Amino acid sequence: MVSHSYLSRRNFLKQSIGTATIGGGLVLCPWTTAGAATAKTTPAASPLGIADDLANPSEVHSVDGRLRTRLFMSIADVLLPSGPAKLRIFNESLPAPTLRLKAGDTLEIAFENRMPENPDTTAMVLNVPNRFNTTNVHYHGFHVSPRGNSDNVYLQIEPGHHFNYVVRIPEDHPAGNYWYHPHRHGSVSAQVASGAAGMAIIGGALDTVPEVAAAVERVMVLQAPIPGVDGVLATEDPIWPPLNGERNFLINGAYRPRIYMREGEVQHWRVLHAGDAQFLPLTAEGLELYEIGRDGNPLPRAEIVDTVDLAPGNRVNLLVKATKPGTYQLLRPAFNQGKQPLDEIMLADIVVIPANDSRVAAGKPFGRDIPAGDLPKNRILTDIADSEITMQRKFVLGMSEVKGFFKDTEFTINSQPFDPRRDDVTAKLGAVEEWTLVNTTPYPHPLHIHVNPFQLMDSNGVPDPRKPWLDTVAVPASGTVRFRTRFTDFAGRYVMHCHILPHEDTGMMINVNIEA
Incomplete structure (x- = not known):
């Protein structure tokens, strides 16, 4: 088993949230209450106004270029088809409220972790699920900064603590469907499996068709x-x-x-x-x-x-x-x-x-x-030509039996389980790369990469004539996927991982470091 210095770093963050600037550009800001809710809200309702029609979730809309709201995670009582249940969810809502923004807006979330202290206090083992009441928020699919108090998945927000997220959305951001969910390694699967998630919609040109x-x-x-x-x-x-x-x-x-x-x-x-x-x-x-x-x-x-x-x-x-x-x-x-x-x-x-x-x-x-x-079309979604490619890389998705790990299983990329201290990919801002993902396991893995979307070229060697732009793609069982991506606009450190989240929590994730 691999023990990890995560524990001492966690304690440092726990003591420091609200005041400190941590090495590597991690900025923790004081949580404020003044003006913490500046947005238009709409309740859950049928889009046709019919009583027994499926209701759209409640929504929070940006106003004058800003969506400022509160978000919290707590353990809430919910009635499921199987009976009463206690779930870790956002704002006691299943699903969480939809965030509706426009390209160029700023998203400001005063986030609070209202969950109780973690009952597990023993030393953490990396890539073994742990600390299910420690959390953060990831803005899945957003082309935004991964640093500081933006879309920073390395944050660990402990029970009883608050954090201010400020996410600036580019003026030319593609219009479409995105979402937000927890992304704290070790507890992400337990929290998303509970139902902690909500839609985020960025309006734009597609909506004007x-x-x-x-x-x-x-x-x-x-x-x-x-x-x-x-x-x-x-x-x-x-x-x-x-x-x-x-x-x-x-x-x-x-x-x-x-x-x-x-x-x-x-x-x-x-x-x-x-x-x-x-x-x-x-x-x-x-x-x-x-x-x-x-x-x-x-x-x-x-x-x-x-x-x-x-x-x-x-x-x-x-x-x-x-x-x-x-x-x-x-x-x-x-x-x-x-x-x-x-x-x-x-x-x-x-x-x-x-x-x-x-x-x-x-x-x-x-x-x-x-x-x-x-x-x-969109500026950051133009086809990537062969002549643009500055680097080609291969990533092999695998798994192995490791006694003492959860289910005695460890998932890997290029034969290594996740380690937050290691940079698996280092590239310069402006680079354009082609990645081939090779799956050596008997079932598919949906690979998701943060910050920059990618253009799918082929799956199992069969070209996709649409060349669609994605941020999550299923790599077939014992198969391959090839895609191209541009590292544009934002330097910083982020991750690529399997979105079968129990696989992520047990090691199938890498760090990508884009240098200015």
């Missing part, structure tokens, strides 16, 4: 919360079996809800897979599904699909067209994640009602069309 602007918008956060065996999760043991077994998926906290559409209507669904481990393909027979965006990044054109494949961490913008009245089903079709087949499950009923149904509130939009032309 006439066919998109005309559509009713649904925000849909898919989660499968796991409670502890007796009370709150105290170990990752309950999480690991559901990697290969059935789970109760919720949409916006609701189990098997109704989703209403009108005959002939096109709705814009912003879908987030905020689960911790299990892949989630989606189908809806009898309806037309068009993908227009992935991971916050617009696709070149609207593309009709039969199945939407989502790995943990993926987001998708869908235009969904209803045909004739009737009840249809949103399904997770049968599939195999590498160990055992999983049966089809029903996630929601989609009820298509007459176009003039009186239950729909007056004045609701009624989109009917799918965009036929090219979708808007």
Whole structure:
């Protein structure tokens, strides 16, 4: 086993939060209360105004270029399909409120860790789950600084402590779906598996496409919360079996809800897979599904699909067209994640009602069309040519049996488990690189890289003609993925890791250091 100096650093942070500047650019700021809530809020509500329709989560909107709000994590009582449960979640809400911003905005969050002291006080072992009440907040997919009090996943915010996040979003940030969730190594899986997550939407050019602007918008956060065996999760043991077994998926906290559409209507669904481990393909027979965006990044054109494949961490913008009245089903079709087949499950009923149904509130939009032309492009999403490449790298995803580790398992990248003290990739700001990921395990791994999106070139050697821009990609079992990325705008240290979060907590993560 590898013991780790994490413990002394943790104690130092615990004593220092609120006042200190730590080496390496880590800035901890005093938590303030003056003016800590400056934003427009909207309650959870059906986008059609129908009583038993799936409600969009509550939202917090930026005002005059700033979204300033409070966020806290606590242990809350929640009713799940399996019964009453205690979950670690944000703002006692499942899911957490949606943050709605624009490119160029500043996000200011006064964050508070309201959880009790950690019951485990023995020395921590790196890459063994620990300290489930220590946390932080990651802004998944944001192209922002990873330093200081921005999207800094090396922070450890202890129970009873506060922290101010200030995240400045570039003026040319792509428009789309992002999200926020905890990312403190050692406790990330337990907290996301509890349901600590919320959507973040950055508005922009995609929203001004006439066919998109005309559509009713649904925000849909898919989660499968796991409670502890007796009370709150105290170990990752309950999480690991559901990697290969059935789970109760919720949409916006609701189990098997109704989703209403009108005959002939096109709705814009912003879908987030905020689960911790299990892949989630989606189908809806009898309806037309068009993908227009992935991971916050617009696709070149609207593309009709039969199945939407989502790995943990993926987001998708869908235009969904209803045909004739009737009840249809949103399904997770049968599939195999590498160990055992999983049966089809029903996630929601989609009820298509007459176009003039009186239950729909007056004045609701009624989109009917799918965009036929090219979708808007973005400066940081232009194709990466062969001539731009400054470095090629290979990363091998693996696992090994290590006695004494959790489940006697350690996950690795290039034969090494995660070590926060080691820089695995060092590059200069402005570099353009091509990375090949090689999976040596018998199941897929969704790899997520922070700060800079990447352009997918091929999977298992088969080129993707769309060359989509992503931040999370599934590397097939015993397969390969090749992508290209530009290190633009932001120097600093961040991570790439598997978004099957029990794999991250047990070692499948590396550090990337971009130098100015």
